[in-house]
Amino acid sequence: GESVGLHLPTLSVQEGDNSIINCAYSNSASDYFIWYKQESGKGPQFIIDIRSNMDKRQGQRVTVLLNKTVKHLSLQIAATQPGDSAVYFCAEKRSRSDRGSTLGRLYFGRGTQLTVWP
Amino acid sequence: DGGITQSPKYLFRKEGQNVTLSCEQNLNHDAMYWYRQDPGQGLRLIYYSQIVNDFQKGDIAEGYSVSREKKESFPLTVTSAQKNPTAFYLCASSIDRDRVSNQPQHFGDGTRLSIL
Numbered sequence: 001g002e003s004v005g006l007h008l009p010t011l012s013v014q015e016g017d018n019s020i021i022n023c024a025y026s027n028s029a030s031d032y033f034i035w036y037k038q039e040s041g042k043g044p045q046f047i048i049d050i051r052s053n054m055d056k057r058q059g060q061r062v063t064v065l066l067n068k069t070v071k072h073l074s075l076q077i078a079a080t081q082p083g084d085s086a087v088y089f090c091a092e093k094r095s096r097s098d099r100g101s102t103l104g105r106l107y108f109g110r111g112t113q114l115t116v117w118p
Numbered sequence: 119d120g121g122i123t124q125s126p127k128y129l130f131r132k133e134g135q136n137v138t139l140s141c142e143q144n145l146n147h148d149a150m151y152w153y154r155q156d157p158g159q160g161l162r163l164i165y166y167s168q169i170v171n172d173f174q175k176g177d178i179a180e181g182y183s184v185s186r187e188k189k190e191s192f193p194l195t196v197t198s199a200q201k202n203p204t205a206f207y208l209c210a211s212s213i214d215r216d217r218v219s220n221q222p223q224h225f226g227d228g229t230r231l232s233i234l
Contacts, residue, residue, distance in 0.1 A: 041228075041230075043208050043210075044208070049220070065153065071166035091223075105166075109160055111160060
């Protein structure tokens with residue numbers, strides 16, 4: 001199944017299927033991107049990151065794809081399990097200074113609720 | 119184990135009262151952050167600190183205050199001036215040694231603040 005994080009905040013998939021969660025970003029100065037997983041009542045947990053000089057990065061059961069041309073980021077989860085049910089956030093870091101500070105601030109999307117059915 | 123500890127997990131505030139949320143990290147991270155999360159929303163930055171004794175306002179600093187007297191600690195005070203304080207508050211930290219490094223922020227498990 002697929003979702004666009006900002007326009008379709010829920011995604012339901014069957015256990016064992018692959019999941020694709022999408023995220024659009026607007027700032028061409030963004031040079032670093034992170035995906036987080038947040039379970040109910042807990043803080044966001046780091047999943048995987050990617051720098052702007054890459055277009056793909058793989059982890060354990062997860063793959064992040066970056067398309068800088070259309071400013072699009074996606075998280076693919078292989079063989080989705082019930083334990084993957086959570087809200088998934090993308091975050092972007094903008095490299096240019098912001099209000100005089102050079103700290104690379106993170107900007108977060110709204111998140112997508114992933115529900116995995118047995 | 120290294121990590122970020124937020125306390126308490128649940129907090130209740132009376133009208134006109136200031137409350138302080140604790141955040142401690144033993145990751146030896148330079149930078150620390152406070153975010154507010156409302157239902158169905160992304161994280162909004164309240165305050166951040168890159169180094170001890172220095173901090174900067176984020177996007178929604180009004181009604182909040184912070185201090186950074188120790189590297190490990192970054193407490194957040196929700197003052198009576200914050201008229202809508204009910205939310206989930208998240209503390210994070212990152213290495214940020216050279217300000218240009220691409221390192222993720224790591225989060226605590228949050229404090230849920232409610233109004234009595």
